[in-house]
Every structure is written in structure tokens, then in C-alpha cells.
Amino acid sequence: MSDVNTAMVQKYRNDFLKEVEENVEEGHWVKMCMQCGVCSGSCPFGPHWDHPPQEIFMMIRAGKRDEVLTTESMWMCTSCYNCIVRCPRELPITHIMHGLANYAHRLGIAPKMNPTRRFAGIFWNNIAKTGRVNELALSLKLYFMDGFMSGIKKGLAMMSVGIGMIKTKRLNPFALISHKGVKNPKELHVLLKKAREIEDRRKGIAS
Amino acid sequence: MSEKKTAVYVCRGCGIGNRLDTDQLAKIAESEGKCSLVRQHDFLCNADGVSTIRNDIDGEGVTHVVIAACSRRAKTDAFGFDDVALGRANLREGIIWVRPDTEEARETTQEMADDFLRMACAEIQYIKQPDTNQNAGTNKNILVVGGGVSGMTAAIEASKAGYGILLVEKTGQLGGWAAKLHKRVPDREPFADPVDAGVSDLVKSVEYEKNINVFLNSSITRTSGAPGQFSVDISAESGETVTENVGSIIQASGFSGYDANQLPELGYGKSPDVIDQAELEQLAIQAADGPIKRPSDGKEVESVVFVQCAGQRSDEPGHLPYCSGHCCNTSIKQAMYFKDANPNVDTVVIFDDLRTPGNGEDFYRSAQRKGVIFTKGKPQQVSPVDGQLEVKFHDMILNDEAAATADLVVLATGQIPNSGVDIEPAAMQEVEDGGGESAAQAETETREVQIPVESILNLTYRQGVDLPHLRHGFSDSHFICFPYETQRSGIYTCGPVRRPMDIAQTMEDATGAALKSIQAVENAVLGRAAHPRSGDLSFPSFRREGCTQCKRCTVECPFGAIDEDEQRYPLFNESRCRRCGTCMGACPVRVISFDNYSVDTVGQQIKSVNMPDEFDEKPRILILACENDAYPALDMAAQQGLEYSAFVRIVPVRCLGSVNTIWVTDALNSGYDGVMLMGCKKGDDYQCHFVKGSELAHYRMSKIDDTLQQLQLEPERVEIYEVEITDIQRVPALINEYAAKIDEIGMNPFKGF
Incomplete structure (x- = not known):
């Protein structure tokens, strides 16, 4: 358990709904759910979620803090926006799901091995480094995420696609040494750091 | 002439x-x-x-x-x-x-x-x-029974239209339930907060209207007469009785609250902090927009749980099977009492289906914005634990047993109509006395013991002292086809005595009933029928010499329009009559008739048809179609260009109840190959405009099989159908199917005799 997590538990005690309202992006919408279940029925991944959105909202109201924040459910969201389009109460469900995932991650209690979470981390580190995505480095990191042998296997399986992309100049084979980022990545790093500080301050999380 | x-x-x-x-x-x-x-x-x-x-x-x-x-x-x-x-x-x-x-x-x-x-x-x-009805009444005053929102609204509306009103209220003050409310559910934009109940304004309006004469602490001890000429005894608590004449009556007797003592599992009676919605209104009035205090120790309530559908929408014995319609909005309103005084009060509404009629959906959203928590669950038990209350419930979204603790639990119990005495068991008793069937007897015995109920109208009708009930004790009136109409002409019901409803619906309802009662007195003065043959001047009469005093007409009249005179002959009450002809259909000796509708007017039509002989291969099918739904459906089928057999001969009838079996047997005797009867839907969800006509016709036709057997005819030669006005496609199809069936059976052997 991280210090932030402990601090939040102490701050909100049993009122998880209030915690979500104040800390999760679009969290103030959770109370407006009327439990019709259209979101769960509309989700293309619905049957694979441990807790579809309707249940997540109910669990938040019922104060089931640990179950909600440690579940893999909201990491399943593919941002198809079906639920947002259909919600009769116009809840931004996709955004709430991402908000919850992000909050759990920041508290350090999101499921460690969740592939979406790991890919998101790899992607962020990659793009934040130079300001532009290094696609070759991203793919390699993703392939070798689960170890050397599985990386080789994945690479071989995708080889023809890779060669095709190189031939049509969609992939630079020398990107590992010659990737061009933004002009001054240092300034970008300062900018991102400041943005994080502002957000943390707004959400009351000491960084 | x-x-x-x-x-x-x-x-x-x-x-x-x-x-x-x-x-x-x-x-x-x-x-x-x-x-x-x-x-x-x-x-x-x-x-x-x-x-x-x-x-x-x-x-x-x-x-x-x-x-x-x-x-x-x-x-x-x-x-x-x-x-x-x-x-x-x-x-x-x-x-x-x-x-x-x-x-x-x-x-x-x-x-x-x-x-x-x-x-x-x-x-x-x-x-x-038709001759003029010599017995038409001329009184245009309207009696309103009940001084709640429904009664007051009906009285004000009718008074504004220029009619004299007698408003009778049982208690010492006007206002009914609404007077006991702290606030009411909003009735106008933005539907966000509870608003003033508005009862004092209504009472002022009643006092302002010069046409309204209010009788407090009074009840109706006798009602006799007919539209245009009712005579009522209004008795005050002091024992003083006045007799007044009125033209029509609006029964706005409202509802009683369900007795929450029947819900011990929900903690009522075990802790003073388990209360029903009416009791919470009292607490809210005492608190006057300040913090609400719980009854047990006067502590300010910090958490409250509302239990919806308490003793309602349930098949368990002692529970109400129906939804009372207002309670979800009421709980939302009451949760706001707490949230508006102090947003930190925990308010949880445990519901099964949240039903918010009218603009309640906006109100519901407003409550969610204020932080009221809504939990879909089935409450199982409420019990006192450590000075608080624990509500155990099954969470229906998470499919999990859950519990909530609270300082106060409010049970949303239902409405029970004040519809007076259920006259059906009394009628059944009469059948028994007359050497009735054993089946009826058995049913009476298994019927639960009824607590004696005070009569509302004390009608002197032979059919019973109050209006007939339909289901769950609500006064019978078809709430879609003909709301407000009861089975007693000139008497209309409105408000929660008709079906469960909230204030907004009640006011609309009362206005409708006021209009119906005005229509009734105006028609009565002119000697005309009320709904649905509004304006009809005919009325039934009978040939005394032929009458066998069998009483069938008096018993079967759905509207209590026929009494018996001293010699036990039928005594028609023309002003009560709705002109359906059910008596005419019932009469075994066919002595009852209207000037413009009789056994002859239809019988002669049937006989006048040119009957081709057996070898012409041209069957003839008689259709007796109810003029209320079946005949319009046929007309509409024609407008849509749907085709049906050329062998049918259609006679519109006022109601299938007016179909005398002689028409059917005469038709078959004179060579018709088949008879189709088309009437409205019968049973509990009846659509028959004369309540029982279609049902009686079905019953009578079930007896006709014997006659057919005697004539050695196939039972399929007489068929009866339930038809709705929307059956535009179905009716021609039915006719064609039946014509094909007749083709199969073959020609009626009685042709040419």
C-alpha cells in the first residue's frame, strides 16, 4: 500500500463515493447512474468484465473501495464510446472508466500485471522521452514485455508485417539510433512535470 | 303522431x-x-x-x-x-x-x-x-363526497362552470391527506425541489366560491334516486340530518394508509424509529425545514434509509399486490427534506423499480444531484442494533447480501381505496338464499373474513349500498376507455378511490369527473342517456301481461336501473338507464323493448333477408356486431379496402348483452348457415361499454348448444368473438375464416322450411 493510498483511506473513511467524486476524472457523475444497465449491455467486452460499468457504479455507492480499485474491469475499456452514446442519463462512462483506472494506478493499487496498464506505461515513457513515439522501440518493448523467448516468438509472428512496413517506409529500421523527437525535449519534460504538479495539487495528492 | x-x-x-x-x-x-x-x-x-x-x-x-x-x-x-x-x-x-x-x-x-x-x-x-322520458329529473346541483384534494378540485371546477355544489367532508376540516404534508412533489418547472402543498389555497378557493356549500363532520347516510333527481341524507356528527336533492354525485373518498403494523419484519412497531411516510411528514412539519429529529430520543437524524414497496407489489398474504404510484416520488421528496436541511445526512433509497410518474424523472435526477443514494435491492429485515437500525437487503445489482445502518427507517407503504362496502359478497349471499348453486356457496365460505367497512354512499339500490368494486377494492371504472364512469349512472369517482395516484393526477382526475357529472345532469334534464349512448332518448318499457316476474332483468342490469314494484314486476328507472338493452337480451319472454330498438327491430331484419335455397351454394351468415367496437372496426376495415365474404348480413346491436337468444335460434330456423356474434373484451380487463354485456352474451351462448343439438345442428354454427376497436385487420380475417368453415360444414338443412 502506498502512502497516498493510506492517506486517502484516512481522509475519506467510509465515503468512497465522495472520494471518487473529488479525485476521479468525471467522478461526480457516478451518483447520477440510475442502474438501467444499458452501458453493460452495450459494451462489446461486457461479458468479459468482472464488473461491468453498472456494477462498478453500484459498488462505488456501496463503498466497496478495494474491490473497485483493484479490479481489472475498467482496464478492459477500449474507448468505443457505445455506452456514452446510449446512456439515458448522459454519463461520460468511458471517461469515468479511464479516470478510475488512472486513480487506481496513481494510488499504486491497480493490478500490477494488467497488460493494458503495462502497455500504457510503456507508451507513456516512450512518448514522454522525446515528444514523439518511437514506434520501433515501442514495438520491441511491447514484444519483449514478457521475456526474451516470447519476444522472439511475437517478433517472428509479425515479421512479414514488419518487412512490409519497412518496404513502404512506414517503419524506420534505424529508429533505435536515429529517432527524431521534438526540437527541445528538455522543455517538454519541464512542461509535463509542471502539469503533473498542478494536477496533484488540485487533487490534493502530495507528490 | x-x-x-x-x-x-x-x-x-x-x-x-x-x-x-x-x-x-x-x-x-x-x-x-x-x-x-x-x-x-x-x-x-x-x-x-x-x-x-x-x-x-x-x-x-x-x-x-x-x-x-x-x-x-x-x-x-x-x-x-x-x-x-x-x-x-x-x-x-x-x-x-x-x-x-x-x-x-x-x-x-x-x-x-x-x-x-x-x-x-x-x-x-x-x-x-322515442317518447319523452316523463320521469326526467331537473336538479342540476352536484354532490361531492370527500373534502380532500380530489373533492375540493372537483367542487371548484364544477362551481366555476356555474353549478351548485354540496361538499361533504367526514372530518372537521378540508384538505384530506394533502393537509398533513409538509410539502408536495413539484408540479412545475424545474421539478427540482419540494414545493408548498397548496392546500390552504384550495381551501380558500372553496370558501370563495359562492356556489359551494360545505358540510363538515358529516357523512352520507342515504342516497336514492337517479341522475337529475338524487335525494341524499347528509348527517352531521351532532346527529342532525338534512335531506338534499342533487343531480349527480362525485365520490372523491380518497384512500386510507396501509397499516404498517402488518410489516413486523421491516421493524415497524419494534422501534419507534421505523416510521411510514405519513409519520415522516409529521416529523418534517415539526422540524419546519430544520434538522429532522428521530422519535425515540430526539436525536438529529444523520442517516436515513427509505424502504420502497413496503408491503406493496407483493403476493405475500396481507400485502398489497399493486403499486401505489406516488411513493417513489414521495420518498425522493422526503429524502430532500434531509438533504436540503443538511447535505451531510446520509440518505439511501432502497428500491426495486423506481417509478416516477409525471415529471418525476427530473425530480429523481435532482435528488441524485443533491447526493441521495439510490440502491436497487430487496429489503429483508429491519432490526434495532446498538441504538441504530440495521436494514438487511439483497443488493440486486451486485447480487449480494448487504446491510445499511441508519438512525431512521421510512417505509413506503401503499394506498388503500376508501371505496366502501364490497357489494359482491352480498350479492352472492342473495344467490345462495334463492337456493343458489353449491359452487357459489363454497366460494363464499373460502372467502376471507372481511372487516366490516362503513358505507360511503349508503345507496338504497337493490344492488347494494356502494359502488361495485373491480380489483383490489378500487371502484370499478374502465380507466382507459371510460374513466370516472361507474356502474351507477350519475355517480362518478375520482382520485385514489379509482386507482392509486398522486396529487397532480388526482387534480386532473377530479376535473374530468366534474365534467362528467355536469354532462350527466345536463343529459338528465333532457331525459337523455349518459355515456356511452349519450343523447339517446329511448328507454325500456315492458308488456306487463307477458311478464313472468322472473327477475332476470333486474339482476342482470349492470347499472342498477331496474327495481321491482310491490307486485314484483320490474320497475324501470329511466334516468339511471344507459340504454344498453341488456334487460331486453335477458328477458326469456321477450316483453322488454325500446321504441327504437326491440326484439322486432332486429328480428324482422333477420327474417327479411332473401334466403337462397340449399343448392344455390350461397350460404348466409348473420353477424350481430356490437356498435361500440366491432361495428367501427368493420367500418375501418372497409375504409382500408379490406375485403370479406359477400355472404354475411351484418346487424349492429347496442351491446352483445342485448342479444336475445331468440334471434339466433330464429336465424338458424330460417336457414342462415351460421351466426357470428362480435362483442367487446370480457372478464377482469373488460372493455364492454356496458360492463357485463359481453360476458352475459358469452354465458347465454354457452347455453345455446343444447338448442343446437335439439335441432341437430353443429355447434360451430354459432360462434362468439371478442373484438377490439383496433382489430381492423383481424375482423375481416375472422369473417373469411368463418365463411370457409361454414363451407366445410355445409349448408343449413333448415333452408326453405
């Missing part, structure tokens, strides 16, 4: 002239119909056509008019000659619109038209212009 003179007008418009041989029709009217004056016209409903008829009535002394043109339901304004007896032969909707325009069909279509004209000519010979 001077000598009878019948005129027949055959219209050639709307394609009738092209499709039918109208000269032949005219000839039939002259020779077979024995009508002295027969005219054809190219466009009978235009000014020239109408004035032709008018001139004949005024100049030629025509007393009976047959219009052979469109359906009797069309062009009623143009052909509204109310000073003569009027008959209609339906050549347009009844024939040319339902028959194909082909060479092969021409012959059978013409035969159909010939018969329809014969039928109209036969009917008109037996129709008389």
Missing part, C-alpha cells in the same frame, strides 16, 4: 351508383319494403340531397326515413333528422368498399345490397320516434 309514412332514399354517390343497380334497389324498397316514397340521389349528403329529405318530412308528412348510403356512423350531421324515425342501409362501408369491383363479384355484391335494403326497410317498420 300522424299517420306513418316511410320514405327511402338511395344514394348513388361515392361510387355506389357505379357498383350497384340502384334502380333495382328502389324497386325492392317499393315492392318488398312497402315504402310509399322512394327517391334516388346522386349526392345525398350535399345540401340538395339533405333538403330533399327535409322537404319530404315537412311537406309530404314523412315520418320514417331510410337512408341507403354510407354507414350509420358516417355523415351523422347531415342526416341528423331528430324529428323522424331514422334507419340506415350501409351500402358504402358495408358493401362496395369490402367487395372487389369485378364482374364475378357483381352478382353477390348486388344481392348483398338488396338484402341490406330489405333489412333497413324491415327495421324501420318497427321503429318509433
Whole structure:
């Protein structure tokens, strides 16, 4: 358990709904759910979620803090926006799901091995480094995420696609040494750091 | 009235002239119909056509008019000659619109038209212009029973329309339940917060209206009479009784709260902090927008749980099976009492289905914005734990057992109608006394013991002291087809005595009932019928010499319009009569008739049809169609160009209840190959405009099988159908199916006898 997590538990005690309202992006919408279940029925991944959105909202109201924040459910969201389009109460469900995932991650209690979470981390580190995505480095990191042998296997399986992309100049084979980022990545790093500080301050999380 | 003179007008418009041989029709009217004056016209409903008829009535002394043109339901304004007896032969909707325009069909279509004209000519010979009802009442005052929101609203609305009102209230003050509310659910934009109940304004309006005479602490101890001439005894608590005359009555007796003591599992009675919604209103009034304190120790409530559907929408014994409609909105409102005073109070509403009629959805959203928590669950138990209350419930979203603790638990219990004595068991008792069937007896014995209920109206009708109930004790009135109408003419119900409802619905309801009661007194003064034959001047009479005093008419009249005189002959109460003819259908000796509708008017139509002999391969099917739903459905089928068999001969009847079995047996005896009866839906969800007509017809026709057997005829030759007004596609299909069936069975062997 991280210090932030402990601090939040102490701050909100049993009122998880209030915690979500104040800390999760679009969290103030959770109370407006009327439990019709259209979101769960509309989700293309619905049957694979441990807790579809309707249940997540109910669990938040019922104060089931640990179950909600440690579940893999909201990491399943593919941002198809079906639920947002259909919600009769116009809840931004996709955004709430991402908000919850992000909050759990920041508290350090999101499921460690969740592939979406790991890919998101790899992607962020990659793009934040130079300001532009290094696609070759991203793919390699993703392939070798689960170890050397599985990386080789994945690479071989995708080889023809890779060669095709190189031939049509969609992939630079020398990107590992010659990737061009933004002009001054240092300034970008300062900018991102400041943005994080502002957000943390707004959400009351000491960084 | 001077000598009878019948005129027949055959219209050639709307394609009738092209499709039918109208000269032949005219000839039939002259020779077979024995009508002295027969005219054809190219466009009978235009000014020239109408004035032709008018001139004949005024100049030629025509007393009976047959219009052979469109359906009797069309062009009623143009052909509204109310000073003569009027008959209609339906050549347009009844024939040319339902028959194909082909060479092969021409012959059978013409035969159909010939018969329809014969039928109209036969009917008109037996129709008389109705006499005026000599017993019409003239009182136009309206009695309103109940001084709650429904009663006050009805009184104010009728008073504003210029009618004198007697408003009788049982208690010492006006306002009813609404006077006990802290605030009410909002009735206008933005539907966000509870608003003032508005009762004092209503009471002021009642006092302001000079036409309204209020009787407090009073009840109705006797009601007799009929529309336009009710006589009521209004007795005050002090024992003083006044007798007043009124023209119609609005029963707005409202509801009683469900007794929450029947819900020990939900903690009622075990802790003073488990209360119902009415008790919370008292606490809220005491708190006056400040923090609400719990009854046990006066502590300010920090958490409250609302339990929806407490003892409602449940099949368990002692529970109400229905939804009371207002309680979800009421709990939302009450949760706001807490949230508005202090947003930190935990308010949880445990619901099964949240039902928020009207603009309640906006109100619901407003409560969610204020932080009221809504949990979908089934409450199982409420028990006191450590000075608080624990509500155990099954969370229906998470499918999990859950519990909530609270300082206060509010049970959303239901409405029970104040509809007075249930007269059905009493009627059953009578059947038993008369040496009734053992089945009825068994049913009476298994019936639960009823707690004696005070009568609301104390009617002196032979059918019982109060209005009949339909289901769950609510006063019978078909809430879609004919709301407010009861089975007692001139008496209307509104508000929660009719069905569960909230204030907004009640006020609308009361306005509707006020209009109906005004219509009733205005019709009564003119001696006309009320809904659904509004404006009908005819009324039943009977041939005393033939009557066997069997009492069938008095028992079967759905409206309590027939009593018995000292010699046990039927005593018709013309003003109460709705002119359905159920008595006429019931009479085994056929002595009951109306001036313009009788066993003869229909019987002669049936006999007038030209019956082809057995080897012509032209069957004849008689259709007796209820004029309320089945006949309009047939008309609409015609408008849509749907086709049906040319072998049917259709006679509209006022109600299937008016169908006397003699018509059916006569039809079969005279060679008809089949008889179809089309009436409204019967049973608990009945749509019969005369309540029991369709049901009685089904019962009577079930007995006709014996007769058919005696005649050695197939039972399929008489079929009865339930038809709705929307069955536009179904009705022609039914006819064609039946015609095919008759083809299969073969011809009626009685032809030509």
C-alpha cells in the first residue's frame, strides 16, 4: 500500500463515493447512474468484465473501495464510446472508466500485471522521452514485455508485417539510433512535470 | 303522431351508383319494403340531397326515413333528422368498399345490397320516434363526497362552470391527506425541489366560491334516486340530518394508509424509529425545514434509509399486490427534506423499480444531484442494533447480501381505496338464499373474513349500498376507455378511490369527473342517456301481461336501473338507464323493448333477408356486431379496402348483452348457415361499454348448444368473438375464416322450411 493510498483511506473513511467524486476524472457523475444497465449491455467486452460499468457504479455507492480499485474491469475499456452514446442519463462512462483506472494506478493499487496498464506505461515513457513515439522501440518493448523467448516468438509472428512496413517506409529500421523527437525535449519534460504538479495539487495528492 | 309514412332514399354517390343497380334497389324498397316514397340521389349528403329529405318530412308528412348510403356512423350531421324515425342501409362501408369491383363479384355484391335494403326497410317498420322520458329529473346541483384534494378540485371546477355544489367532508376540516404534508412533489418547472402543498389555497378557493356549500363532520347516510333527481341524507356528527336533492354525485373518498403494523419484519412497531411516510411528514412539519429529529430520543437524524414497496407489489398474504404510484416520488421528496436541511445526512433509497410518474424523472435526477443514494435491492429485515437500525437487503445489482445502518427507517407503504362496502359478497349471499348453486356457496365460505367497512354512499339500490368494486377494492371504472364512469349512472369517482395516484393526477382526475357529472345532469334534464349512448332518448318499457316476474332483468342490469314494484314486476328507472338493452337480451319472454330498438327491430331484419335455397351454394351468415367496437372496426376495415365474404348480413346491436337468444335460434330456423356474434373484451380487463354485456352474451351462448343439438345442428354454427376497436385487420380475417368453415360444414338443412 502506498502512502497516498493510506492517506486517502484516512481522509475519506467510509465515503468512497465522495472520494471518487473529488479525485476521479468525471467522478461526480457516478451518483447520477440510475442502474438501467444499458452501458453493460452495450459494451462489446461486457461479458468479459468482472464488473461491468453498472456494477462498478453500484459498488462505488456501496463503498466497496478495494474491490473497485483493484479490479481489472475498467482496464478492459477500449474507448468505443457505445455506452456514452446510449446512456439515458448522459454519463461520460468511458471517461469515468479511464479516470478510475488512472486513480487506481496513481494510488499504486491497480493490478500490477494488467497488460493494458503495462502497455500504457510503456507508451507513456516512450512518448514522454522525446515528444514523439518511437514506434520501433515501442514495438520491441511491447514484444519483449514478457521475456526474451516470447519476444522472439511475437517478433517472428509479425515479421512479414514488419518487412512490409519497412518496404513502404512506414517503419524506420534505424529508429533505435536515429529517432527524431521534438526540437527541445528538455522543455517538454519541464512542461509535463509542471502539469503533473498542478494536477496533484488540485487533487490534493502530495507528490 | 300522424299517420306513418316511410320514405327511402338511395344514394348513388361515392361510387355506389357505379357498383350497384340502384334502380333495382328502389324497386325492392317499393315492392318488398312497402315504402310509399322512394327517391334516388346522386349526392345525398350535399345540401340538395339533405333538403330533399327535409322537404319530404315537412311537406309530404314523412315520418320514417331510410337512408341507403354510407354507414350509420358516417355523415351523422347531415342526416341528423331528430324529428323522424331514422334507419340506415350501409351500402358504402358495408358493401362496395369490402367487395372487389369485378364482374364475378357483381352478382353477390348486388344481392348483398338488396338484402341490406330489405333489412333497413324491415327495421324501420318497427321503429318509433322515442317518447319523452316523463320521469326526467331537473336538479342540476352536484354532490361531492370527500373534502380532500380530489373533492375540493372537483367542487371548484364544477362551481366555476356555474353549478351548485354540496361538499361533504367526514372530518372537521378540508384538505384530506394533502393537509398533513409538509410539502408536495413539484408540479412545475424545474421539478427540482419540494414545493408548498397548496392546500390552504384550495381551501380558500372553496370558501370563495359562492356556489359551494360545505358540510363538515358529516357523512352520507342515504342516497336514492337517479341522475337529475338524487335525494341524499347528509348527517352531521351532532346527529342532525338534512335531506338534499342533487343531480349527480362525485365520490372523491380518497384512500386510507396501509397499516404498517402488518410489516413486523421491516421493524415497524419494534422501534419507534421505523416510521411510514405519513409519520415522516409529521416529523418534517415539526422540524419546519430544520434538522429532522428521530422519535425515540430526539436525536438529529444523520442517516436515513427509505424502504420502497413496503408491503406493496407483493403476493405475500396481507400485502398489497399493486403499486401505489406516488411513493417513489414521495420518498425522493422526503429524502430532500434531509438533504436540503443538511447535505451531510446520509440518505439511501432502497428500491426495486423506481417509478416516477409525471415529471418525476427530473425530480429523481435532482435528488441524485443533491447526493441521495439510490440502491436497487430487496429489503429483508429491519432490526434495532446498538441504538441504530440495521436494514438487511439483497443488493440486486451486485447480487449480494448487504446491510445499511441508519438512525431512521421510512417505509413506503401503499394506498388503500376508501371505496366502501364490497357489494359482491352480498350479492352472492342473495344467490345462495334463492337456493343458489353449491359452487357459489363454497366460494363464499373460502372467502376471507372481511372487516366490516362503513358505507360511503349508503345507496338504497337493490344492488347494494356502494359502488361495485373491480380489483383490489378500487371502484370499478374502465380507466382507459371510460374513466370516472361507474356502474351507477350519475355517480362518478375520482382520485385514489379509482386507482392509486398522486396529487397532480388526482387534480386532473377530479376535473374530468366534474365534467362528467355536469354532462350527466345536463343529459338528465333532457331525459337523455349518459355515456356511452349519450343523447339517446329511448328507454325500456315492458308488456306487463307477458311478464313472468322472473327477475332476470333486474339482476342482470349492470347499472342498477331496474327495481321491482310491490307486485314484483320490474320497475324501470329511466334516468339511471344507459340504454344498453341488456334487460331486453335477458328477458326469456321477450316483453322488454325500446321504441327504437326491440326484439322486432332486429328480428324482422333477420327474417327479411332473401334466403337462397340449399343448392344455390350461397350460404348466409348473420353477424350481430356490437356498435361500440366491432361495428367501427368493420367500418375501418372497409375504409382500408379490406375485403370479406359477400355472404354475411351484418346487424349492429347496442351491446352483445342485448342479444336475445331468440334471434339466433330464429336465424338458424330460417336457414342462415351460421351466426357470428362480435362483442367487446370480457372478464377482469373488460372493455364492454356496458360492463357485463359481453360476458352475459358469452354465458347465454354457452347455453345455446343444447338448442343446437335439439335441432341437430353443429355447434360451430354459432360462434362468439371478442373484438377490439383496433382489430381492423383481424375482423375481416375472422369473417373469411368463418365463411370457409361454414363451407366445410355445409349448408343449413333448415333452408326453405
